[in-house]
Amino acid sequence: MRQDLYKLIEGNEDMQKFLRVQPFWYRKLSRRPHLISKMETEAKFYFEKSIPHRVSKFSEGVQMASMMVHMFQAMNAQQ
Structure with a gap:
């Protein structure tokens, strides 16, 4: 995973938790880093925020x- 994405995820506790619950996002973001906004949206819906x-x-x-x-x-x- 790219360092800039890793730092972004590391700075957001909800995204860290979501990534642990949905580990397929590791692979997805490694291949297509532009999908980070989609992951953020899905994390918000997952945590009902x-x-x-x-x-x-x-x-x-x-x-x-x-x-x-x-x-x-x-x-x-x-x-």
Whole structure:
């Protein structure tokens, strides 16, 4: 593997973990180093750090907070 790719991967903990989980990327990057951006994208999806994943996590948090507020309001209304 090229040294510049190795240093890039070494500097990113998620990419290191992804490379250990998906070792075929070693071979792929050795033969086609321009695929590093594709590997980064796949690593983001694997660790659920892509924009759609972040939006869904945020909306789940908002829904949970809304449910808690409604529950507290219902408890206060009973008293």
